[in-house]
Amino acid sequence: MDEVLLRRLTPDVLAVLVRRGADFAAAEDAVQDALIEALRVWPADAPRDAKGWLITVAWRKFLDATRADAARRRREDRVEEEPPPGPAPSADDTLRLYFLCAHPSLTPASAVALTLRAVGGLTTRQIARAYLVPEATMAQRISRAKRTVSGVRFDRPGDVATVLRVLYLVFNEGYSGDVDLAAEAIRLTRQLATAVDHPEVAGLLALMLLHHARRAARTAPDGSLVPLAEQDRGRWDTRLITEGVGVLQAALARDRLGEFQAQAAIAALHADAPTAEETDWPQIVEWYDELARLTDSPVVRLNRAVAVGEADGPRAGLAALAGLDPSLPRHTAAAAYLHERAGDAATAARLYAEAAHKASNLAERDHLTRQAARLNTRGARSR
Amino acid sequence: MAKYLLLKHYRGAPDPVNDVPMDQWTPEEISAHMRYMHDFAARLEKTGEFVDGQALAPEGEWVRYDGEGRPPVTDGPFAETKDLIAGWMIIDVDSHERAVELAGELSAAPGAGGKPIHEWLEVRPFLTASPGVTECH
Numbered sequence: 181m182d183e184v185l186l187r188r189l190t191p192d193v194l195a196v197l198v199r200r201g202a203d204f205a206a207a208e209d210a211v212q213d214a215l216i217e218a219l220r221v222w223p224a225d226a227p228r229d230a231k232g233w234l235i236t237v238a239w240r241k242f243l244d245a246t247r248a249d250a251a252r253r254r255r256e257d258r259v260e261e262e263p264p265p266g267p268a269p270s271a272d273d274t275l276r277l278y279f280l281c282a283h284p285s286l287t288p289a290s291a292v293a294l295t296l297r298a299v300g301g302l303t304t305r306q307i308a309r310a311y312l313v314p315e316a317t318m319a320q321r322i323s324r325a326k327r328t329v330s331g332v333r334f335d336r337p338g339d340v341a342t343v344l345r346v347l348y349l350v351f352n353e354g355y356s357g358d359v360d361l362a363a364e365a366i367r368l369t370r371q372l373a374t375a376v377d378h379p380e381v382a383g384l385l386a387l388m389l390l391h392h393a394r395r396a397a398r399t400a401p402d403g404s405l406v407p408l409a410e411q412d413r414g415r416w417d418t419r420l421i422t423e424g425v426g427v428l429q430a431a432l433a434r435d436r437l438g439e440f441q442a443q444a445a446i447a448a449l450h451a452d453a454p455t456a457e458e459t460d461w462p463q464i465v466e467w468y469d470e471l472a473r474l475t476d477s478p479v480v481r482l483n484r485a486v487a488v489g490e491a492d493g494p495r496a497g498l499a500a501l502a503g504l505d506p507s508l509p510r511h512t513a514a515a516a517y518l519h520e521r522a523g524d525a526a527t528a529a530r531l532y533a534e535a536a537h538k539a540s541n542l543a544e545r546d547h548l549t550r551q552a553a554r555l556n557t558r559g560a561r562s563r
Numbered sequence: 564m565a566k567y568l569l570l571k572h573y574r575g576a577p578d579p580v581n582d583v584p585m586d587q588w589t590p591e592e593i594s595a596h597m598r599y600m601h602d603f604a605a606r607l608e609k610t611g612e613f614v615d616g617q618a619l620a621p622e623g624e625w626v627r628y629d630g631e632g633r634p635p636v637t638d639g640p641f642a643e644t645k646d647l648i649a650g651w652m653i654i655d656v657d658s659h660e661r662a663v664e665l666a667g668e669l670s671a672a673p674g675a676g677g678k679p680i681h682e683w684l685e686v687r688p689f690l691t692a693s694p695g696v697t698e699c700h
Contacts, residue, residue, distance in 0.1 A: 287657045289564040290611070311564065313614050313655050321611025541691040 184367065185230065186218055190301030191371075193234045195273035202242050204280065205326040208298050210242035215301055217241075271375040274299075278372055279338030282346040283329045290325035291346045297322055299371075300364055310359045340376060344384050344440065347372070351388050362392055373427075382431035383441030389424030390447035393417040405547040409456040421451045442471040461491035478508050486514050494521035512538055513548055520555065529555035566614060566655050567662040569669060570685035573621050575646035580681030581674045588675050599672045607654060607665070618650035653689075662686055 190211060197207035214237040218230075227233035281295040293311075296302045302310075308318035351365035369385045397411035406412075428444045446467045453459040468484035471477075481504055489497020497518045504511060516531035532552035539545035585593065607613035625639040652669065656662050666684045674680035 289655075289657055292564075293611075311655070312566070313611075314608075317608055317611050317613050317655070320609050324609075324611055539690070540688070543692070545690060 183219070186215065186222070186234075187301030188367070188371070189231050189234055190215065191274045191277045191299050192231060193238050194277060194298060196235050197238055197242055199273070200239070203330070205323075205330055206242060206245060207238075208326060210238045210245060211301075212297065212303065213241040214238035216303060219303075274371065275375040278343045278375070280329050280332060281325075282343040283332055283338065284342055285328050285332070286325055288346070288349055290321055290328070291342075292349050293318060293321050294325040294329075295346050295368070296350065296364070300368055302359060302364070306359050310353065310361055340378050340381060343372065344380060348384060348440075351391075362388070362395070366392060379431040379434045379436045380438040380440050382427050383438055383444050386424045386428035386431065386444035387440050387447055389420045389427065390444060390451055393420035393424065393451065399543075403543070404550070405543045407547075408450060413454065416451065421448075424448065425451065437470065437474070439471060439474045442467055442474060446471075459490070461487055465491050478505060479510075482508050482511060482514055486517065489518045489521060494518045498522065509538075509540065510535070513544075516548075516551065520551075525555045525558070564655050564657060565659070565662075565691070566653060566689040567659075567666075568685075568687045568689065569652045569654065569662075569666050570687060571649045571651065571682070572685070573647040573649040576683040576685065579674075579683060581676070581678050583675035585674075592673065592675060592677060595673050595677060600669075603669055603672075604652070607652075612654050612656050612661075612665070614653035614655050616650070616652040619648055621647060621649070659688070662688075 193214070194207055194211045197210060198204060202210070211234075214234050217237055218234060277299050278295070281298050282291045286294065289311075293307055296307050296310075297304065304319050304322060305315050307322075308315040311318065313321075347365050347369050350368070351362050353361040366385070366388045369381065369388060373381045373385050393416050394408075394411060396417070397413070397415040398406055400406055424444065425448050428441065428448055431441050432445070446464055449460050449464050449467070465484065465487045468480060468487050471480045472484060482501070485497050485500035485504065487497075488500045498515070501511070501515055501518065506512070512531050513535035516528045516535055519531060520528035529552050532548050532555065536545050536548035536552060539548055585596075588596070604613055604616050623640055624637050625641070626635050626637050629636045654662060654665055656665065663686060666686045670682050670684050671679040672682070674682075
């Protein structure tokens with residue numbers, strides 16, 4: 181059974197139920213029940229009209245739940261099972277769902293969970309596993325999120341930027357549990373791009389495609405991190421790169437630059453270099469300048485300093501770094517790298533060890549520890 | 564979201580404000596304490612922030628490898644061990660501030676005289692498994 185196809189139908193089915201008058205929270209529960217039933221039944225007996233099947237079953241689940249509620253208050257006869265089919269769900273319906281699930285009243289974690297379930301069609305269990313929390317906790321997180329947005333009117337458009345931030349968070353979670361969240365984020369961003377014509381949606385899609393293209397090269401067989409400069413570029417996915425560059429160029433042509441387009445442009449320049457040495461660093465620095473203007477983010481300025489180090493030499497990079505807050509994440513790691521390039525192995529080794537101590541994730545800590553060890557043992561041998 | 568470990572110590576943490584050993588509380592005070600801990604966990608489950616909570620027995624021993632074909636060496640327990648962990652709660656929260664806020668609430672669990680223990684809890688962030696995909700250029 182094609183689980184991705186099943187998930188792709190989720191927002192449409194949900195939109196149909198909401199159109200028929202079901203409130204969002206109840207409709208979402210009903211769609212989830214229908215998806216779980218599909219996962220159970222379809223492997224043995226797949227319907228010809230998958231969407232029709234889902235709508236019928238979800239509507240029945242909704243009626244059952246409503247009736248169970250109503251039965252507590254009064255006994256009643258069977259209600260009409262199948263209302264006349266409404267108009268087919270439109271791109272606007274899908275878009276509204278994205279806005280609702282990323283509503284600014286939600287915390288980022290709640291928006292991510294609700295988006296993955298209501299738009300992505302993932303089960304609560306899958307989302308719980310992906311984020312390494314108990315299923316009961318995730319179920320509560322989702323139902324709280326639904327309560328939070330229950331008063332939000334479903335017909336008003338929101339800010340596409342909030343939706344993009346949620347999708348970006350999902351993408352960055354990468355691969356965990358039995359769900360490939362990066363691939364899921366790409367799927368949802370693609371779907372969004374068909375529903376709304378917005379250069380930043382395209383920018384985010386391009387960014388994701390270009391980064392996803394490097395995935396196979398990003399980790400060694402033992403799971404350790406491979407830095408960009410050392411990646412086997414033959415293992416980059418050229419099909420994804422071509423697509424990403426195409427999407428980006430079309431977006432840039434609209435002349436409404438945004439941060440995701442700028443980030444994608446940097447990723448595209450890396451993708452364009454046949455070897456690390458041939459990277460167009462001056463142009464990357466220019467894009468970082470652009471990005472700094474758009475976001476005013478200290479993390480961007482940190483990345484810019486590293487790029488300056490490649491374009492104009494490590495001393496220039498260290499000078500750019502000197503103006504930044506040393507408590508920034510990865511500041512020490514960047515300093516270590518630039519000092520090594522400047523020929524000061526002892527300082528670099530000390531800073532790599534310090535950066536490892538400060539790292540917030542395992543793969544990065546191990547990578548930085550190895551860098552320190554490499555320099556320390558090389559020093560010992562030469563002495 | 565980030566996961567944090569709230570660590571509770573039998574020994575090794577600075578002294579709490581309300582420093583009366585549990586075996587000198589009244590049974591009602593013990594029940595009230597247990598109820599507080601239980602309600603706290605239940606509330607975190609409702610907010611979608613609870614991951615795990617476990618208690619550890621105070622007894623334990625040290626174990627280490629002793630070479631090929633030999634059974635592991637065991638030793639202890641050592642009375643003088645500085646740190647003795649009593650249990651933990653793992654939470655999944657939106658911010659470091661929220662982790663500190665929750666640890667503060669957990670530390671307010673009632674003890675002797677029904678007053679908060681003001682127990683010191685150690686708050687430790689988890690290392691995440693994978694780096695953010697788009698963050699390393």
